[in-house]
Amino acid sequence: MNTIELRPPYLIFLGNETCLTYAKTGAGLVEWRRELCSGQLNLTPDGIDLGLPQMSVEQAAADGVGSLVIGTASVGGGISPEWLDTLERAALLGLDIVAGLHGSLASVPRLQQAAATSGARLVNVRVPPPELPVGSGRKRTGRRVLMVGTDCAVGKKYTALALARDMRRRGLNVDFRASGQTGIMIAGGGLPMDAVVSDFLSGAAELLSPDNSADHWDVIEGQGGIFHPGFGAVSLGLLLGSQPDAFVVCHEAGRNHLIGWEGFALPTIEQVIERTVELGSLTNPAISCVGVSINTSRLPPGDRSGYLEELSERLGLPCVDPLQGGTDPLVGRLLQTPQTVVTDGEVALI
Amino acid sequence: MNTIELRPPYLIFLGNETCLTYAKTGAGLVEWRRELCSGQLNLTPDGIDLGLPQMSVEQAAADGVGSLVIGTASVGGGISPEWLDTLERAALLGLDIVAGLHGSLASVPRLQQAAATSGARLVNVRVPPPELPVGSGRKRTGRRVLMVGTDCAVGKKYTALALARDMRRRGLNVDFRASGQTGIMIAGGGLPMDAVVSDFLSGAAELLSPDNSADHWDVIEGQGGIFHPGFGAVSLGLLLGSQPDAFVVCHEAGRNHLIGWEGFALPTIEQVIERTVELGSLTNPAISCVGVSINTSRLPPGDRSGYLEELSERLGLPCVDPLQGGTDPLVGRLLQTPQTVVTDGEVALI
Numbered sequence: 001m002n003t004i005e006l007r008p009p010y011l012i013f014l015g016n017e018t019c020l021t022y023a024k025t026g027a028g029l030v031e032w033r034r035e036l037c038s039g040q041l042n043l044t045p046d047g048i049d050l051g052l053p054q055m056s057v058e059q060a061a062a063d064g065v066g067s068l069v070i071g072t073a074s075v076g077g078g079i080s081p082e083w084l085d086t087l088e089r090a091a092l093l094g095l096d097i098v099a100g101l102h103g104s105l106a107s108v109p110r111l112q113q114a115a116a117t118s119g120a121r122l123v124n125v126r127v128p129p130p131e132l133p134v135g136s137g138r139k140r141t142g143r144r145v146l147m148v149g150t151d152c153a154v155g156k157k158y159t160a161l162a163l164a165r166d167m168r169r170r171g172l173n174v175d176f177r178a179s180g181q182t183g184i185m186i187a188g189g190g191l192p193m194d195a196v197v198s199d200f201l202s203g204a205a206e207l208l209s210p211d212n213s214a215d216h217w218d219v220i221e222g223q224g225g226i227f228h229p230g231f232g233a234v235s236l237g238l239l240l241g242s243q244p245d246a247f248v249v250c251h252e253a254g255r256n257h258l259i260g261w262e263g264f265a266l267p268t269i270e271q272v273i274e275r276t277v278e279l280g281s282l283t284n285p286a287i288s289c290v291g292v293s294i295n296t297s298r299l300p301p302g303d304r305s306g307y308l309e310e311l312s313e314r315l316g317l318p319c320v321d322p323l324q325g326g327t328d329p330l331v332g333r334l335l336q337t338p339q340t341v342v343t344d345g346e347v348a349l350i
Numbered sequence: 351m352n353t354i355e356l357r358p359p360y361l362i363f364l365g366n367e368t369c370l371t372y373a374k375t376g377a378g379l380v381e382w383r384r385e386l387c388s389g390q391l392n393l394t395p396d397g398i399d400l401g402l403p404q405m406s407v408e409q410a411a412a413d414g415v416g417s418l419v420i421g422t423a424s425v426g427g428g429i430s431p432e433w434l435d436t437l438e439r440a441a442l443l444g445l446d447i448v449a450g451l452h453g454s455l456a457s458v459p460r461l462q463q464a465a466a467t468s469g470a471r472l473v474n475v476r477v478p479p480p481e482l483p484v485g486s487g488r489k490r491t492g493r494r495v496l497m498v499g500t501d502c503a504v505g506k507k508y509t510a511l512a513l514a515r516d517m518r519r520r521g522l523n524v525d526f527r528a529s530g531q532t533g534i535m536i537a538g539g540g541l542p543m544d545a546v547v548s549d550f551l552s553g554a555a556e557l558l559s560p561d562n563s564a565d566h567w568d569v570i571e572g573q574g575g576i577f578h579p580g581f582g583a584v585s586l587g588l589l590l591g592s593q594p595d596a597f598v599v600c601h602e603a604g605r606n607h608l609i610g611w612e613g614f615a616l617p618t619i620e621q622v623i624e625r626t627v628e629l630g631s632l633t634n635p636a637i638s639c640v641g642v643s644i645n646t647s648r649l650p651p652g653d654r655s656g657y658l659e660e661l662s663e664r665l666g667l668p669c670v671d672p673l674q675g676g677t678d679p680l681v682g683r684l685l686q687t688p689q690t691v692v693t694d695g696e697v698a699l700i
Contacts (some may be wrong), residue, residue: 060392137579137611198551199544201583229487230631233587240579261487264632278625282614283579 002129003207005189007066007096007121008036011055015083016044017072023048025100025182026071032161032186038065048072057086061093067123069185070099078103087111092153094118100125100181114334125184128196128204135202135241137283142212145290145334147222148276149252150266151258152231155322156222157183158294159250162322164219167331177208177220179238193223193233201234205241214339220244226275227267228258237280243283246290246337247276248330253307254298269315290333291318352479353557355447355539357416357471358386361405365433367393367422373398375450375532375548376421382511382536393432398422407436411443415472419535420449428453437461438449444468450475450531475534478546478554485552485591487633492562495640495684496594497572498626499617500601501608502581505672506572507533509600509643512672514569517681527558529569543573544584552586555591564689570594575618576625578608586629593633596640596687597626598680603657604648619665640683641668 010033012026020027030050039055042048050071057068068090070083075250079087079101087105091097091114099105105122106112115122145163147156157180164176176183178190196204209218220242226229249272258264267275273289280287292311298305304324312319318329360383362376370377380387380400392398399419407418418440420433429437429451437455441447441464449455455472456462465472495513498564505508507530514526526533528540559568570592574581599622599700608614617625623639630637642661646654654674662669668679 129498135580137614194547194549196548197544198546198548198584198587199581201548227632229590230485230552231549232632233583234548237548237583237588240582264487275628278628279582282582333596340692345578 003189003191003239004123004125004129004184006098006104006123006185008188009038009065009092010036010067010069011057011060011065011095012037012040012050012052012071013068013083014040014042014048014050014088015070015072015080016042017048018046020048023050023072025069025073025185026050028182028186029069029071033188036188038063041068041086043086050336057090057093057095057333060090061095064093067096067098067141070101073100079105079108084108084110091115091122092118094120096121096123098123098125098185100185102126125181126192126195128191132196132200132207133203134200135206137240139243139284140206140209140211141214141338142216142218144209144218144220144242144244145246146220146239146242147249147250147293148235148239148247148272149222149225150227150249150269150272151225151255152228154250154252154255155293155295156250159248159322159327160219160221161266163248163327163330166327167217167219170331172217173213173215174217174219177218178204179208179221179223181225182219190221193238194231197219198233198237201237202241205238205347209242217334222250225258225267226272226279227259229264239276239280240283244280245284245286245335246288246341247280248291248293249273249276249289250293252295269311286338288337290331290337291320293327293330294319294321296321296324353539353541354473354475354479354534356448356473356535358538359388359415360386360417360419361407361410361415361440361445362387362390362400362402362421363423363433363436364390364398364400365394365420366392367398368394370398373400373422375419375423375535376400378532379419380422383538386538388413388592390677391418391436393436397465400685407440407443407445410440410447414608415445417446417448417691420451421448423450429455429458434458434460434572435633438464441465441470441472442468444470446471446473448473448475448535450535452476475531476542476545482546482550482557484550485556485587487590489593489634490556490561491557491564492559492566493689494559494568494570494592494594495596495598496589496592497596497600497643498585498589498622499572499575500577500619500622501575501605502578503609504600504602504605505643505645506600506614509598509672509677510569510571512681513598513677516677517567520681522567523565524567524569527568529555529558529571529573533571540571543588544581544588548583548587551587552591555588559592566682572600575608576622576629576694579611579614589626589630590626590633594630595634595636595640595689596684597630598641598643599623599639600643601628602645602648619661636688638687639667640687641670641680643677643680644669644671646674648673
């Protein structure tokens with residue numbers, strides 16, 4: 001029973017894409033894991049520049065690159081026939097091919113054969129590993145903070161990455177735990193919760209943040225939203241299995257309705273806090289909210305800090321925009337939360 | 351996009367099983383769908399007798415039987431090699447082979463080939479159909495009542511079947527909707543919610559109880575329990591997608607801890623009612639509890655009616671044991687619940 005694990009360093013493959021919007025995965029890798037990105041490979045002269053050295057698959061293999069990561073996702077999300085020569089050469093040279101596409105790399109006979117020849121892996125980060133366990137609810141050692149959202153696409157992944165970065169800067173012992181495909185590529189591992197069979201959802205979340213040392217923090221990427229008619233179950237499974245000590249509510253200022261579900265009003269931040277505490281206390285009675293992360297990009301720049309201050313006063317919690325000054329107030333609050341200690345199966349707060 | 355659908359009538363296959371405990375599926379079919387069961391087939395002279403005529407696969411084919419249903423589930427739940435000759439003959443004769451086993455019928459080359467030759471289907475009721483949708487939350491026409499539980503294995507399926515039977519007897523327009531494998535065999539269709547990929551959980555529940563006439567009731571089998579650390583997410587997905595007008599809480603008298611999760615105390619019935627209303631009101635603001643179904647088998651016979659009366663007084667709701675006098679008080683309450691009407695996309699209560 002395992003999570004997905006990628007083999008760094010990476011060659012970012014950009015195919016013949018020319019629009020940065022469709023290269024979010026590659027851009028995310030460079031933003032958050034620059035030290036693991038050895039180079040980029042474009043198939044077209046006017047391709048996207050992520051600021052990495054141009055590199056052929058042959059150079060990459062010679063330089064000890066572990067994986068060719070497909071850094072683009074076009075609409076539809078399939079494998080383009082124009083990519084195949086390059087991907088096949090990479091696989092033959094022993095590079096793992098990593099993708100988050102809808103199509104299966106292994107269903108392309110040329111790639112399957114090339115990988116079999118060299119021993120390279122074809123990794124689809126959308127596909128969970130087999131034999132996930134059912135959630136036990138057993139209290140694990142170490143500490144956990146989970147991102148939850150008023151909706152999908154409100155900045156849960158970004159907040160988790162920024163929080164983990166800021167905690168690391170303060171010398172804390174911390175890991176970012178990815179629960180979705182782009183996060184998995186950035187983290188180099190994780191579990192795509194939305195693709196896990198329902199019965200094993202909280203079991204998968206338990207695997208994602210295993211027992212750890214008492215001073216260790218897992219910063220867990222969230223999924224969906226507990227008030228979401230389509231994805232609420234994914235959010236609950238992740239919450240129950242993560243058994244977080246703390247959570248951060250993520251929200252986009254100015255959004256009033258669930259994106260793509262226009263008949264549903266957005267819950268208030270207060271409602272999300274209350275519901276998350278209620279549901280999360282089943283597996284961690286000490287769960288508490290340590291603050292709010294707001295994407296303020298839709299507000300006029302002059303209104304942003306006022307919005308955060310007002311919200312912070314209303315909630316009595318630190319409210320930040322990670323893109324406008326980082327997450328330090330959240331870290332401060334996190335460090336004040338009581339620590340749960342497990343001794344001989346007994347759980348206590350200190 | 352479809353639910354599973356079985357082809358009646360059935361030949362119940364009991365293999366070489368001699369213990370009735372392991373033939374629950376077959377016994378359930380005979381109890382609830384006697385009219386669809388043409389015969390039984392034992393491979394051993396001291397096999398289980400479900401009271402059906404003994405029938406060979408050749409007789410079954412000649413009599414127009416649609417499916418051979420594997421009515422046993424041994425520990426481990428695989429396909430026994432001793433069964434293969436019979437199953438292969440049945441498939442060659444055009445009978446669908448229906449199983450709820452862990453092993454895949456289609457992975458046995460002899461069966462795969464026999465089915466391909468005759469056009470018979472190999473149906474595993476544990477495997478959801480492909481291309482399930484994401485839950486939309488759209489309000490559907492017709493009425494719905496969902497079973498929810500204080501735990502797993504408290505009688506949710508039995509209660510739903512008894513309730514649907516009692517409603518039908520009163521002339522109501524009603525369907526039992528199965529969300530688990532045994533229920534699917536009895537219903538002749540349904541969706542195994544626990545095997546659905548998380549992202550499509552409430553979408554699957556929406557498919558399970560589609561738009562219907564205004565006077566029609568779907569009686570929906572429940573899964574798991576909303577206070578369950580392993581299966582809470584399955585319960586929430588089913589609740590959100592079912593958008594029930596009403597629900598029945600199912601409970602086993604005398605149970606104090608989640609079965610198999612001994613560290614977790616059972617929630618009270620009041621807690622389950624409150625939480626279900628809270629969560630369910632997202633997709634149906636009119637949701638209400640219409641009563642409680644108790645499995646009283648662990649109580650001394652003399653204490654049972656007193657237990658139900660006391661509970662009913664405490665909750666102000668009808669409380670029944672479906673095995674001890676049926677579910678009529680629940681039906682009565684159900685018929686008093688306000689009806690939600692959808693007109694031009696607007697939802698109103700009448």
